[in-house]
Amino acid sequence: AIAQHDPKQVDRAAISQAGPAKAYAQPKKPRTVLVFSVTRGFHHSSIPWGVAAIEEMGKRTGAYTAVTSDDPANFEADALAKFDAVVFNNTTQSVFLPDKKEFDAMDAAAKQAATQKAKRLQQNLLAFVRSGKGFIGIHAATDTLYDFPEYGSMVGGYFDGNPWTADVQVSVDVASPAHPINQGMKDITHLEFCEECSQLRDPSRAERLHVLLRLDTDKTDMTRPGIKRTDKDFALSWVRMFGEGRVFYCALGHNEHIYLNRHVLSHYFAGIQWALGDLPAPTPPGDK
Helix, strand or coil: CCCCCHHHHHCCHHHHHHCCCCCCCCCCCCCEEECCCCCCCCCCCCCHHHHHHHHHHHHHCCCCCEEEEECCCHHHHHHHHHEEEEEECCECCCCCCCHHHHHHCCHHHHHHHHHHHHHHHHHHHHHHHHHCCCCEHHHHHHHCCCCCCHHHHCCCCECCCEEECCCCCCEEEECCCCHHHHHHHHCCCCCEEEEEEEECCCCCCCCHHHEEECCCCCCCCCCCCCCCCCCCCCCEEEEEEECCCEEEEEEECCHHHHHHCHHHHHHHHHHHHHCCCCCCCCCCCEEC
């Protein structure tokens, strides 16, 4: 069953206060960001906190306007063209298909039509990013669209388990302290809190990513069950190019308190401004 939550419990005032007070870069034009939070697998209770964070940071700074909608019609080509970037906010599984109960109740023709539509919307998303727009993935965005490997390649990899569960203390290393997306972290070298941290499986291509944050394995419990990587390289945030577009992903965001952490919010906000094409930064690796 999908967990339910009450968005009224979200502390928007505290989120707004923890976020940046002004834009890190002047927008080149009015920006509009689509916030999409559909789940067909695990449903995070922190989803409304992520929505509130993105909305409030845009309102407070004037850097962008957030449009929050789970309507797949927004991914039809004409509708999608109205946005400058898309946020996958803790999305899971096949987000462009109806939920399993609805899909299973369809006849064969309806299932075929729904599947064809999902494929079209997936391709629209990739074309949107390749054309020069932005994509921002929060936490479970890597637990999404497993049947569409091009998406996994775009975002930077697929989820492969959570050795560090939500109640486990982790240490996060600021891997690129001089990067503009990390400018709000100049007073720290590490983040330490309880947070769910995952590892990735293919199509993860490290050489096509510029890593911004990674798990500090010297300060984090490496005896946890389920750890598969042997190179101790657990990237948690990165940027990459995808065609002419900009992709920013950050794995932090399972726990609700993450959206009250000023360092994490500054990181997300700067990542959004970079993905929009407003915050200058060295061009990261990527592919076409």
